[in-house]
């Protein structure tokens with residue numbers, strides 16, 4: 365391979381590495397859920413409502429944050445835990461833990477429940493629908509990934 369092409373290629377590689385090192389925070393994930401599932405709503409129904417009302421802004425895979433942070437293992441987790449998502453100050457400093465008591469008002473009307481939160485979802489006034497969504501969220505459980513690095 366001509367030497368100038370080699371240089372060009374390694375220069376490009378270094379540029380790509382630098383850009384990804386600067387712009388990407390490694391995918392973060394929440395610890396496995398320890399709370400029992402929430403049974404005061406219907407999780408199957410909740411999955412359908414979630415698809416209509418939440419999925420356009422939320423993913424369930426670590427590293428795949430959309431407009432909102434991914435929600436895997438959210439039930440029982442502290443608010444604003446993910447290092448790879450840019451949370452509002454309001455949510456970061458809330459001290460909230462996501463159980464039925466906090467999810468219910470937040471899903472009902474996020475802007476009212478937490479002024480300054482940047483979740484601009486439509487309000488969900490129906491308490492049964494919210495219970496179904498909370499039941500569904502409580503079923504979202506994944507084991508923590510095994511790390512190959514010593515940390």
Ligand code: HEC
Nearest residue numbers: 417418421431432443444445451452455481482483484485
């Ligand atoms: C229009 C986009 C949008 C929709 C629709 C939406 N969210 Fe969000 N959500 C967000 C954003 C943005 C945040 C980050 C809020 C912040 O930083 O203040 C968020 C944050 C959250 C959090 C806190 C996550 C954490 O890591 O602390 C939960 C829980 C949540 N949303 C649940 C839901 C549920 C359940 C629904 C459906 C009923 C929903 N969201 C619909 C955009 C949305």
